[in-house]
Amino acid sequence: MAENIENNGCSQRDNAEHEGYVKASRSFNRIWKERDSAQPRLLETILYKDNFNRAYKRVKANKGAPGIDGMTIEEALPYLKEHQQEITDRIYRGKYTPSPVRRVEIPKPDGGVRKLGIPTVIDRTLQQAITQQLVPIYEPLFA
Structure with missing residues (x-):
């Protein structure tokens, strides 16, 4: 000690x-x-279409529940196809604001509850796109 x-x-x-x-x-x-x-172009790498598509596929594979906007994973794909450039532009300009999370209480065996926050599918996709690029950069520090 x-x-x-x-x-x-x-x-x-x-x-x-x-x-x-x-x-x-x-x-x-x-x-x-x-x-x-x-990584001078890290943001561009994160928002690159192929990375974004891989992120969506990962979120879809996780089969999560809709966020506060009620959008399902299946509904998110056409939305992303139509609005990806707009979302990307807002991120580049620093104007993107994640949606509030949907609060859910999960009962515990002991009678209490576990509070859970569920982000929207769009926000989860963005989080995954970021994770896919940052983990290979920073994980070696923690290994």
Whole structure:
């Protein structure tokens, strides 16, 4: 267990643990700084049509319930085909706002409830498109 020590009036963990923290912190900082140079077109990659299509297929395979807008997975495909460019443009301009989540209470065996938030199919598709591009970049840091 790390021991707290006094250092210039500030509590600090022992040196071995502190060095580990500094190393992890440097790794995050390095990745953060290199992120833009390594992936200068990350947003374009996320919103690329093929990535978006793969994301929709993944959401469809998960068979989730409709969000607050009531749109089913099957209804989302024609909507996305018609509105994908509009959604993409709003994201690029910083004007996209995710819809509120639909709140559902799931009964627990002990009598309580588990509160669940269900995003819309469109928002889940966007989340999946982001995940598909960010996980390969950041997962090695946590492996």
